[in-house]
Amino acid sequence: MKFRTIIEPFKIKSVESIHMSTEDERIKYLEAAHYNPFLLNSNQVIIDFLTDSGTSAMSNEQWAAMMRGDESYAGAQSWERFYNAIFDLTSYPFILPTHQGRAAERILYGHLGGEGKVFISNTHFDTTRANIEFSGATAYDIPIEESKNHDSNYSFKGNLDCDKLDTLITEHKSENIGAVILTVTNNSGGGQPVSMQNAKDVADICKKHNVLFILDCCRIAENSYFIKHREKGFENHTYKEIAQQMFALADGCVMSAKKDALVNMGGFLALNDEKLAEACTNLLIITEGFTTYGGLSGRDMEAIAVGLTEIFDKDYLYYRIKSTEYLGEKIREKGIPVMYPIGGHAVYINSAQLYDHIPLNQYPGQALVCELYRIGGVRCVEVGSVMFGKYDERGELIPAAMELVRLAIPRRVYTQSHVDYVIEVFDEIVKNKAQTKGYKIIKEPKLLRHFTAHFEKL
Ligand code: F0G
DSSP states (O other): OOOOOOOOSSOOOSOOOOOOOOHHHHHHHHHHTTTOGGGSOGGGOSEEOSOSSSOOOOOHHHHHHHHTOOOOSSSOHHHHHHHHHHHHHHOOSEEEEESSHHHHHHHHHHHHOSTTOEEEESOOOHHHHHHHHHTTOEEEEOBOGGGGOTTOOOTTTTOBOHHHHHHHHHHHOGGGEEEEEEESSBTTTTSBOOOHHHHHHHHHHHHHHTOOEEEEOTTHHHHHHHHHHHSTTOTTSOHHHHHHHHHHHSSEEEEETTTTTOOSSOEEEEESOHHHHHHHHHHHHHHTOOTTTTTOOHHHHHHHHHHHHHTTOHHHHHHHHHHHHHHHHHHHHTTOOBOSSOOSSEEEEEHHHHTTTSOGGGOHHHHHHHHHHHHHOEEOEEESHHHHOEEOTTSOEEOOSOOEEEEEOOTTTOOHHHHHHHHHHHHHHHHTGGGOOOEEEEEOOSSSGGGTOEEEEO
16 A cells, blocks of 8 residues: 555445533533443443444445335345345355344354353353353353463464364263354454464364354454455455355354444344254244344345445455554554454453553453543443452452453444544543542442443542
8 A cells, every 4th residue: 555544435425423522521421320331322422432333334335225125024025135145155045134143142042052051162252152151051262372462463363272172072072062153253352353274173173073163253354354464375365255265164153244244233143054044943933033034124134235245345344454453553652551463343452451550349441431431532341340240259359351441443434533533532541540540339230230330430
């Protein structure tokens, strides 16, 4: 590339205004939200980096396709277009439309799970783990060792540890393994990619033991970008071909279309095995809808069909990955400890390292999340002891493995100047670092407390 500026490969046709709040207003909003950004209204937020899920801007082509939505109960044309787009990409013949990713997880893992069953993954996403555990089964995360080293520049920190996989399957016996799930990219592990070689090795082990291999493919296009640019032998393949090769290694996939299908709602389950698909279809009809729409309306299926082609556009993927990297690299230059290398959909910050004066039971991640909002109106999420912490029998916090804060970037929504603004906000984070204090939880629900907990400033 001759020029350094990463220009957005699209023009803006429709805009959504942002309410430019003042810091005084935000201090009041934050207090009213009990220092939990999940409890803020979106119009109190300037830059919303809470999630990249369901927050994409749809293209004019997607909106045009939605007008073509065929809302027939059975055999709609929109279903045909949805089916063809997914079959073309995955080659899995049995496709079940669901309203979002976790519905596909509930159907598949609910069916495969149950007492005594075991699931193994590089890292199960929260809803994946929750659906597996809810069925009575056990979920094991076995990311490679390099994934735990924040500063390691290893290219594929999302990989699964294949030695451990082989041992775990042998230990638990093949017939008790519900599935092996490869999450690409590894969201809970920092948005890090999985290599094709790792997927091949996982596939070989699964074949050897006759165990089901499923891809959690919601960010597969972003993962393909990393393979093309980091893994030998893929330089001359298109991003779509790389994704197709990865799908060919697995027995099926679960997708939250809210990520790399560029839509605001939707998902699907796709499988090779007819018997398994039949069992899942029964559950689909009971809980989501008839086979040719599942949890979706015709127009949703149209938008997904178009989104699945747009996501592999080389100019889009270049902009997507480079702009995420730009944010991560720039704040790293300011001394912010970011997880390295920068992943595909988000920048992860090690808040315990940034605020090493705040004890873990005073939640350094929550402190950073609140500071980013107070200073710049930037909303993001703590992925640390607020989200994953537990208590021991004396009521003392058992901290999470890592104290991360995630800045997740919605697709095609923010421009370079929005990102430059966020980078400037970090100057103030650095300036205020020593004075930043921790938080205390004063009210929390039993499960998934990060969504609704109330905090008090210390
Ligand atoms: N798998 C992965 C890897 C995910 O990141 C998500 C959602 C899901 C499954 C569930 O999909 O939300 O459509 O039901 N991740 C969102 C996030 C919520 O913010 O990372 P869903």
